Amino acid sequence: MISETTFLCAGPLTGHRGRRLVLDAVETGPLPGGTITALLGANGSGKSTLLRAIAGLFPVQGPVWLGPHDLGAMRAPERAKYCAYMPQTLPPPIHIQAMETILISMQAGGTRANDHAFKTAESVLACLGISDLALRFLDELSGGQRQLVGLAQALARSPALLLLDEPLSALDLRHQFEVMRMLRRETEARNMITVIVLHDLTMALRRTDAAVMLSTGRVIARGAVEDVITPAGLSQAFGVQARIERSTQGDPVVLVDGVSDVL
């Protein structure tokens, strides 16, 4: 748990893949504890690279501070105590029980595999509605079930900073909403800072607090999510003609009318 006043301040971050500039002085934050921030943008815009940079898995120039902690100066094992990262790829279908993979993940975050850890893992599985998967082997699970186990691995570490790369990509409609509801509840209860790569812009509008919109490695908008996901922003980031309408219940919906001739 981090204090209410703790913020994630990352950037400006600059990073290259080979000779190509893939993060160009990207700034995120300050992002306060208890909030969910969406990373948005077209394919190849740099969302995963940015998330990995914050996690310390992609080398960049620039600072990453979590409150008073200089994450950028920490070695991987120490950094792993503060942040949990879930990659875009699903946990591999290996012959290990889901519960065991969660305990291994907790150990990587500095937690000993004891009775308390086991109870924590059990409660996270229950929280995600997948207690029945605890003793199942990963190579016998569906893609969506493995994604939920991956989420459990990250959450069970009780991180101050939760970094999720497209955590809904393999989930059915109901699970997508349940996961977002659970993330909201846990983010607020634990005062976590949650950063999540999303392609579903309606979901981002309804279920996140803030957003960072990237285009070719640069931030083109950031702030309150409703100020970032706008027709102008969507045109610039995705090259689409889009509107933000309201459902009959008053919730925002992104509607795309067409694609622009020029991106």
Ligand SMILES: Nc1ncnc2c1ncn2[C@@H]1O[C@H](COP(=O)(O)OP(=O)(O)OP(=O)(O)O)[C@@H](O)[C@H]1O
């Ligand atoms: N392993 C790699 N080697 C070289 N370049 C890469 C590699 N992975 C990504 N890139 C490049 O880095 C840039 C940013 O990629 P990144 O994966 O961060 O995009 P993204 O916004 O997460 O995309 P997507 O929505 O498709 O997942 C792109 O230009 C991409 O081609």
